[in-house]
Every structure is written in C-alpha cells, then in structure tokens.
Amino acid sequence: AQSVTQLDSQVPVFEEAPVELRCNYSSSVSVYLFWYVQYPNQGLQLLLKYLSGSTLVKGINGFEAEFNKSQTSFHLRKPSVHISDTAEYFCAIHIRNTGRRALTFGSGTRLQVQP
Amino acid sequence: IAGITQAPTSQILAAGRRMTLRCTQDMRHNAMYWYRQDLGLGLRLIHYSNTAGTTGKGEVPDGYSVSRANTDDFPLTLASAVPSQTSVYFCASSDSQGREQFFGPGTRLTVL
Incomplete structure (x- = not known):
C-alpha cells in the first residue's frame, strides 16, 4: 500500500528566511506528486505538481520542489518566506496507471512565519 | 458557479x-x-466516483454513503451521525487522468 510521510508537523521560521518542508512517500509503482496549501478556514489550493520530465518543479508564490526518485522524496522549498505563507502544507501522491484516481495525503506541516 | 461548491458551510x-x-x-x-x-x-478518502453512475469505497467509508446520479453532483450522506464523524469534509473533483484535483471550500460538521 502507498503512504506519504511529512516528517515535521510544525515548522517555525522567521520572515525572509529560507524554508524546506519534507515529504517522503512509499509506493511500488509510479506516482504523480503534489503539494497543496491550506490557509486558515479555507480549502486546499494546488501549489505545484510533478507529473513527468524535469525533477525540479516550480509553483505559485515562489515555491519549488524537487522529485528525488532514489530517495522517494519530494521536498518543498522557498528561499525567502513571507508572513502570508503561514498555512498548512500537504504533500500528496497519485498512483499512476491504476483505477485509483484519489490522492493519498501526508498528515500536513504547519508553517508558522514569524516577524 | 465557478469550480466546486459545498453546502452547508458548517x-x-x-x-x-x-x-x-x-x-x-x-x-x-x-x-x-x-x-x-x-x-x-x-x-482521508471516504468515497469516490470515477464517473456518473458508479461509486467506490475509500479508506474510511463506514457510516457514510454517496450517490452519483449525474456528472455535477456528489452528495455525501450520514445515515445516523455519531460524534466521531465530527470533522471537516472536503469534496474534490478531477479529470479522468487524475493529474490534478480541485477542492471545494469544505463543510465543518460537529456531531454532539
């Protein structure tokens, strides 16, 4: 069975500092990879996705992620965070070439940006 | 309507x-x-529907049922609510390839 592990439940960081949110997954078959962001009392918004091709993926709001197949990781990074980046971030996978189209989510990482 | 709507809000x-x-x-x-x-x-996935007229069970289906009479609507029913069903519920949709899911704003449900 597939699974997604987000290693940090909370990440406090100062404004303008860099940040990395870690995500590892387990799957015996190929996957698509996603990062979603959830602002307080809102739904989930797609930050970026890896489907194929270049392993470095750029998303909205200055975020990027790198797919590392050998380490089964898809860590999210931003070189300089802003107060408005305070939110919950979810890593998710989609198992390719099966009947299952639903996503498997990690437990989330709460990013708290402090002034 | 633009995207996905859910009701009630809470x-x-x-x-x-x-x-x-x-x-x-x-x-x-x-x-x-x-x-x-x-x-x-x-x-966590409760139920899903790959196309109108079909449904399937997810990871946590007990106590919930769904129907998919047409492409646009996908209601979730709690037949007899229990406190452990207190949660925030999100509806989502995707194309047949599943390359991106779009989410609704959520329903916050409290069962007392």
Whole structure:
C-alpha cells in the first residue's frame, strides 16, 4: 500500500528566511506528486505538481520542489518566506496507471512565519 | 458557479440524526471524491466516483454513503451521525487522468 510521510508537523521560521518542508512517500509503482496549501478556514489550493520530465518543479508564490526518485522524496522549498505563507502544507501522491484516481495525503506541516 | 461548491458551510448536528452534505462542480470532471480532514491525520478518502453512475469505497467509508446520479453532483450522506464523524469534509473533483484535483471550500460538521 502507498503512504506519504511529512516528517515535521510544525515548522517555525522567521520572515525572509529560507524554508524546506519534507515529504517522503512509499509506493511500488509510479506516482504523480503534489503539494497543496491550506490557509486558515479555507480549502486546499494546488501549489505545484510533478507529473513527468524535469525533477525540479516550480509553483505559485515562489515555491519549488524537487522529485528525488532514489530517495522517494519530494521536498518543498522557498528561499525567502513571507508572513502570508503561514498555512498548512500537504504533500500528496497519485498512483499512476491504476483505477485509483484519489490522492493519498501526508498528515500536513504547519508553517508558522514569524516577524 | 465557478469550480466546486459545498453546502452547508458548517453544521451542528445531534447524534443519531441524518445529514446530507452537498457538493456540485461545474468543470465537467468525471471523477469526484469525498475526504475528511482531522487534526494530525491529513485528509482521508471516504468515497469516490470515477464517473456518473458508479461509486467506490475509500479508506474510511463506514457510516457514510454517496450517490452519483449525474456528472455535477456528489452528495455525501450520514445515515445516523455519531460524534466521531465530527470533522471537516472536503469534496474534490478531477479529470479522468487524475493529474490534478480541485477542492471545494469544505463543510465543518460537529456531531454532539
């Protein structure tokens, strides 16, 4: 069975500092990879996705992620965070070439940006 | 309507009552999903539908049922609510390839 592990439940960081949110997954078959962001009392918004091709993926709001197949990781990074980046971030996978189209989510990482 | 709408936004419900959460999408997506979000657990799949007329069970289907009479609507029903069903419920949809899921704003349900 597939699974997604987000290693940090909370990440406090100062404004303008860099940040990395870690995500590892387990799957015996190929996957698509996603990062979603959830602002307080809102739904989930797609930050970026890896489907194929270049392993470095750029998303909205200055975020990027790198797919590392050998380490089964898809860590999210931003070189300089802003107060408005305070939110919950979810890593998710989609198992390719099966009947299952639903996503498997990690437990989330709460990013708290402090002034 | 743009994207996915859910109703109600929030609800407080007495245990044992029946409740239907509504979800409508206007993107003509074939696949739709219901997830529940609980603190520390992320989102877990309750039920899904790959196309109108078909449904399937996810990871946590007990106590919930769904129907998919047409492409746009995917209601979730709690036949007899229990306190452990207190959660935030998200509806989502995707195309047949599943390359991106779009989420509704959620329904916050409290069962007392």
